Amino acid sequence: MTIREAAESLRRRQISAVELTTAALSRIERSNPTLRAFITVTAERALQQARQADSELAAGKDRGPLHGIPAAVKDLFFTRGVLTTGGSPIYRNFVPDEDAFAVARLQAAGAVMLGKLNMHELAYGITSANPHFGAVANPWNARHSPGGSSGGSGAAVAAGLVYAALGTDTGGSIRIPASFCGTVGLKPTYGRVSRRGVLPLSWSLDHVGPLASSVRDAGLVLNAIAGHDPADASSSRRPVVDFVPDDDCPVRGLRIGFPRNFFFERLESDVELCVRGAIARLEFLGAEVKPVTLPDISALNAVGRMILLCEASAVLEPHLKDRGQFGPDVLALLDQGRLLPATDYIHAQRLRKQMQREFARIWSSVDCLVAPTTPNTAPRIGDATVKLGGIEEDVRLATTRLVRSINLLGLPALSIPCGLSGGGLPVGLQIIGPPFEEALILRVGAALEDGGVGIPPSPMM
């Protein structure tokens, strides 16, 4: 059931928020030992919120489509009175005394908060094989990774434990789990959603966004969390529109580009097949689909890595006196960042601006871009490398290859499921738009969903 369907049932009194919440808590109790999607479940608090939601609806107070809907957030969002670990022992006793901006917005919209979701340690990685809280499993096949770093968010949505989840995306960390778990994941434009009250990894690359089971549900969540926050220096004053696509959302006449270079190199064959199928569907729906040549994406990726390494090491340096607190993969990245000189960081931020200008030219010839989200489907938990196009690659570098540059550019990007591989694992399609054009990419995503592009519910749903 989608948020829209649950919201309709709530208003027709066919179901109550308490019933929705109780059912979700039962599913968590049943599935979490396998999935390890939650670090903390706030059952009592959730039931209290659900009772309040029911009382309000009965009294005629309707907070909107998220009213009474069970949701959860990645465990790096501040939650007042609830443990917030960042997936790390560094924050093992951290109980914030305020909610993150996005969490407060969700709660004001009436969402019922079920708890805190597991993640890659400190959001610094893409496997969610957390050495401290357990490896999150993929609902499509528990031997496989859900991706990350918002792996608990992807797994919880795909398994039907929650209707929506919040994640963060610094180098693909919403879109990768969306791709691997077969959910929708939206990284909004940098500045569209406040980062206040989110444990930082990289101030200039971190983005907050939703994961949900449909494009329109992702739009509903974005409606709740988007908007200016004077306490976040990067928060935009751009007006917030209604992000939920209409029931009829034509793409006829839209100019949709697919990259000639980089994005279709070294893909799993099933990924290429599914993505090209979705592109053909866009053409069938009347979009003007055309090939485009993009600026050097590997250069963008290198600049993005440079900024991430430097900023993350600056964030976490105070904790590096005790190296034993970190998992080996995170520690390796933190060491790399500490070795880089300040001049390289500044050069990277200069290159970022230059590349932003170069990339922006593309929007004069197309309205949005479509490409695979990840070149591969979910690897097995523990795999350090993947083989693509005959080349053995580091799993982190391979998996972030098609998403990282979009963080550097701050552009909005949506991942939607567009098929299953022969091995029964989801494939993600990425829709990338110009700055602040979330409504446009959601419209394209919804048109594809309405046009039959998608996958069945996961076996754990």
Next chain:
Amino acid sequence: MKDWAAIAKASGLDIPAKDLSRASQALNGLDEVFRPLAAGLTPDMEPAATFSADQEQA
């Protein structure tokens, strides 16, 4: 290639030799792509800074 061990020593970083070797390998790969890009920058290209005096006063 840079001498990352010397950089670590000069910066007073206490990184064990095995970890340093791993970091050096990764950084050499990154540096190979990054260095030519940085070399092409012209002085008029300012960094993408987020500081805003207005925001500070708000």
